[in-house]
Amino acid sequence: FHAQCSQRLQSPRMDLCHVPATREKGWYLALMAPNVKGPNYAWLDPSRLYCHPQGLQDCVADLLQPFQGDAIDVVAGIDAMGFILGAAAAATLRKGFLAIRKAGHLCVQTAAQPYTDYSGREKVMEVRTDAISPGLRILLVDQWVETGGTMRAAIELVERLGG
Numbered sequence: 001f002h003a004q005c006s007q008r009l010q011s012p013r014m015d016l017c018h019v020p021a022t023r024e025k026g027w028y029l030a031l032m033a034p035n036v037k038g039p040n041y042a043w044l045d046p047s048r049l050y051c052h053p054q055g056l057q058d059c060v061a062d063l064l065q066p067f068q069g070d071a072i073d074v075v076a077g078i079d080a081m082g083f084i085l086g087a088a089a090a091a092t093l094r095k096g097f098l099a100i101r102k103a104g105h106l107c108v109q110t111a112a113q114p115y116t117d118y119s120g121r122e123k124v125m126e127v128r129t130d131a132i133s134p135g136l137r138i139l140l141v142d143q144w145v146e147t148g149g150t151m152r153a154a155i156e157l158v159e160r161l162g163g
Helices: 002-009 027-031 047-051 053-067 082-093 149-160
Strands: 074-078 096-102 110-116 122-128 138-141
Touching: 027 047, 027 053, 047 053, 053 082, 074 082, 074 149, 082 096, 082 138, 110 149, 122 149, 138 149
Parallel strands: 074 096, 074 138
Antiparallel strands: 096 122, 110 122
């Protein structure tokens, strides 16, 4: 199995096994692919970085570095791409993961917060009310922070519930 897996991972289109001999901080950023679909998409696609085992590990380690020594009880990822980095950060920190979702995706009691996204559209974000208790220290994670509207809404939800 290992030989077959290695052979598949080393395809000429996406080499998920190559790691530079010297891994300087941010080396994995070169794994992100440029946008080829026009202005309605993010300017870089990080999904190739997320597919690369060492790239993802180094990215998460660098993102968490400023929080070394901070008391974190749970990591929350913002719908949807914040789920990838958030879950990876939670696993690295050995903490639980909380999904902060776009409205209508949770089938439990929720708190809701309206916000304006990066494109100027009005949306609503939700979080389950039973996962956040007063004093809970939550590290919020998202893939991109452009205008800050989505992150601000997540912060308001967490703070409203006492986190």
